[in-house]
Amino acid sequence: MRIALTSVLVLAAAACSPKAVEPEMAPTTVPETASELHERLLVMDTHLDTPANFSKPDFDIRADNPSVLGSVQVDLPKMQRGGLDGGFWVIFTPQGPLDADSYEAAKQAALTRSDEIQAMVSANPDSFELAYTSADAARIAASGKRVVYQSMENAYPIGTDLALVETFYDRGLRMIGPVHFRDSQFADSATDLSANDYGGLSPLGEDLVKEANRLGMILDGSHAADSTVDDMIALSTTPLILSHTGVKDVYDHPRNIDDALMRKIADDGGVIQINAYGGYLEPLEPTAQRQAALDALQTEFDGISPLTADDETRERYFARMEEVDAAYPAPQSTFEKFIEHLLHALEVVGPDHVGMGADWDGGGGVKGMEDVSFLPKVTERLLAEGYTEAEIQQFWSGNMLRLMEQAEKAKQGASVE
Incomplete structure (x- = not known):
């Protein structure tokens, strides 16, 4: 833990003063609380899967919807309570x-x-x-509104027609990641262990990186294999973001990154956003009853993956999955485990290269941080660990907005240094 010395120095200076302050003249200002500081900061999250709820008839973004860990965690009342000013809303x-x-x-x-x-x-x-530039965030937040940037998790919808990247850019897309759970036409995934590997980016994936650079979009290396991240760093004219990830030193999972890659991303100017997806934070063993229900579900669908199934089958699968979750809840990680990942990343690369991308409404959330209304706890913990207001502001939005500004400058042909 880092130790803040400000209070000690103030007291020492007062003790050495030749003229003591009378008790009745002492300042009466009450120190700002962590919650008050949090409310003043520009607080952003780089991975909000909330748009997946927009087509659901029982979801209302203005209502205080009942929280469901991993799937219903962001709406206007919760954002207001948690001081969340906005972020990147995902097209997945x-x-x-x-x-x-x-x-x-x-x-x-x-x-x-x-x-x-x-x-x-x-x-x-x-x-x-809707926000389109790095400068939009502060302006929109100052007006009392919530900031809506758009990102694309998995560039699969681009197909092989890279002109579509500009089509989505014109709609407001400002961040794009080439891959998800399985290898795409663009790149190798961290979690696809098939033999059909590109060794990183495919030739089409290299062209995708160049097109994103040309348009001034942030490139997202989340879900990408380490070799893909290496290729993206080598090819991109601007630094990368990992919009939602964990650290391998805390939990050795294929989706997490090790310290060496974290340093490589940071040395290039990039940012690692820490997620709160329990399965990437620690090993979580299901109960025997839940495992039996999951095995029965796989048998029922004959081993078909919902990621590759047709729409009707996928809808039935997820409906059945909700039934399993209701009867036999999945094991959950904790706020302290999330903090362990966060503090490790901060220790390795520092506050100029770490942020928050909890994977809200996409599976993220932990005991003690079930929805975005709990975000002030993160600021409180960072203060307790000795991080300054300026460093905490970098964590919450400054680092991400710096990357966006660099992407904008690169589009305009200016230096990103």
């Missing part, structure tokens, strides 16, 4: 087959999700505003 498409029909279906799904994000903002102009 599961990885499917690499053929023309599947690419077209994925493209239409992504366009629909983008439409839903824009429709939500249009329906709530007093509370939300």
Whole structure:
């Protein structure tokens, strides 16, 4: 733990003063609490899967919806209580087959999700505003609205037509990641151990990186294999972000990154955003009853993965999965384990290269931080660990906005140094 010396120095200076302050003249200002500081900061999260809820008839972004760990954690009342000013709202498409029909279906799904994000903002102009530049965030937050940047988790909907990257950019997309759970047409995934590896980026993936650089978009290395991240660093003209990840030194999972890669990303100017997805924070063993129910589910669907199934099958699968979760809840990680990942990353690369991307509404959330209303606890803990207000501001949004500004400058042909 780092030790803050400000209070000690102030007391020492007072003791040495030749003129003591009379008790009745002593300042009466009450020190600012961690919650008050948190409310003053510009607080952003780089991975909000909340758009997945926009098409659900029982979800209302303006209502205080019942929290469901991992799937219903972000709405306006919770953002207000948690001091969350906004962030990147995700266009996510599961990885499917690499053929023309599947690419077209994925493209239409992504366009629909983008439409839903824009429709939500249009329906709530007093509370939300679409953001397009690094300068937009502070302006929108100062107006009392919530900031809505758009990102794409898994570039699968782009197919092989890189002109679509600009189509989504024109709609407001400002961050893009090439891959998800399985290898895509662009890159190797951290969690796909098949033999059909590119050794990092594919040739099409290299072109995707160049196109994102040309347009001024942040490149997201989350879910990418280490070799893919290495290739992205080598090729990109601007630093990378990992919008939601964990650290391998705390839990050795393929989705997490080791200290050497963390340092490489930071040395290049990039940022690692720590997630709160329990399965990436620590080993979580299901109960025997839950495991039996999961095995029965796999048998029922004949081993079909929901990531590759057709829409109807996927919908039935997730409905059954909700039934299993309700009957036999999944084991959960804890706030302290999340903090362990966060503090390790801060120790390795420092506060100029770490931020928050908890994977809200996409599986993230832990005991003690079940939804975004609990975010002030993170600020409180960082203060207790000795981090300064300026460093905590970097964590909450400064680092991410710096990357966005660098991407904008690179688009304009300026130096990103």
